Amino acid sequence: MALCPFAVQRLIPENYQQPRITPRLVILHTAVSSAESLEGYWNSPGVVVESHFYVSQHGVIYQYIDTSIQADANVNANGFAVSIETWDGGDPTIPWTDAQLDAITRLTAWICDVHGIPKRVANGPYGSGIGWHNQFPTEWAGGPRTCPGPQRIPQTQNVIIPRVAGGNVPAPGPVPTPAVEFPLASGHYFGDIQGPDNEHGGINAQEMVWVRQVQQALQRAGKAPAHPGWADGIWEQPTTDAMVAWQRSVGFPVTGDCGPRDWDRLVLGRGGGSAPSVPAFPLPRSEYFGHKDGPEQSHGGYYEHERPWVKLIQQALQRKGYAPGYPSWADGLYEQETVDSVAAWQRDHMPHTQYWGQVWWDDWAELLK
Incomplete structure (x- = not known):
């Protein structure tokens, strides 16, 4: 298998249904979407295309298909290309954010290293290297396209490929650490990743660790599915639903969010009458x-x-x-x-x-x- 170790794994059904491939191209796209992740779109009725990866506005990388399995985003190149879709807020004319550029560079370098893909501009529609969707529009897009956009193509040529080829790949940031006390500022809380600025749902590596602590506590409380992949560090509707179920069970105000009081009771086991004073066990019970x-x-x-x-x-x-x-x-x-x-x-x-x-x-x- 070829699963990226620094991506959020959201494998879709096609991962288990499509044929195996030997990649020799990386092709960059823009999604014309403001979604945090695309698996809901890929799984919608009537949608017959999919991509291996998606890079969000904040540089979070989602993987939907193993890079050794075919994803249908590149027409004639599907049998030998790895595809990367990217957030653009619905406006494909804007450039990639700095966080996206760093994430795409790291991801592209990883794909090239894993599959032995040359770290240079793709040398033809059936060749090898790194390219963009409308580089060969007939073969890769089935006709004229602007994807990934007028500012992103120069970024691919002048920033991403030179970085990958020169080994100038952004290093991972500091190792994020779990929190013991509630880690957010006054007036801030954990909740859906699409929420307002004071709602934190996993837009960066550190937030993902804290969200995962909440999700694992919900699993220990029996309010969420027990399989390890559920606690993925991204707060979306399933986490809200589990939080609501927990809040109802302990008589807390039902908000679907996690504030300081919820954190102290759920994650740390403090307060709430008979709740234990021992910090909650921070690992899955199988570890x-x-x-x-x-x-x-x-x-x-x-x-x-x-x-x-x-x-x-x-x-x-x-x-x-x-x-x-x-x-x-x-x-x-x-x-x-x-x-x-x-x-x-x-x-x-x-x-x-x-x-x-x-x-x-x-x-x-x-x-x-």
Whole structure:
């Protein structure tokens, strides 16, 4: 499979129905759309085209089809092209935003690297390289087109392709971290991504982490589907519906949004009478905290964003007398000393565990009391 590791995965039915391809072209498009994502359009009755990717106004990349599977956006080139649709707010004459340019450059470089596509302007309608939809309108568009637009074609030629060819690919930003306290300013809240400026729904990498925390808490509360892909960091109608169901269940005002009070109760488990004071377990129940060099489902501080959670575990072990008391011991890295301390605590408090030295959701609930 060829799924982009920094894209939001929204695989549509065609991903499982179309033939396999060997890509040798990347073709850029404009969607003439103000939508945050296009999977709703691709899945509409009567729509018979689709694209591998879409890049939103804010540079969020959505993937709908594996790049080794055919997407029907390029007429005669469908059997060997990867297509990238892009937001334009309904006006195809405007340029790509800076966030879009960075995202398209990163994505195009990744596609070229994965599939061995030459990092240069496409050398013909049946050749190889990087192009734009109306570069070969008969073969790629079925007739005259302006796509991707009068300002975006020069950006492709003068910005994106030179960056990709020269290795000047924007580096990923800082690793976004989960929040413990409510992370937004006064008057701001989490809600639908298409909402007003003070409504935050996942328009950047950091927001996506926070939205995912809310979504995972809704899953733990039994108000959302349990499969991991549901918590994708994008707040759309399914998240609103799950939030409404949760608010009704606890007697909170039904807004469908997540403000500070909702966050404290839902994500952190604070307040609300009998609600526990223990912070909510931050991982899916199929994963755990364990040695940092353990398997993929073991979270031990290998990535920086895991370390605040590991530090909470270590500090709890210190408070309960199962670890050295000096502050620097709680360093956020789950190594052998932490494994041993957890196992010692489990022998006294979780003697029937099957996973000595690991902190699963039930260990977390008991240890952090």
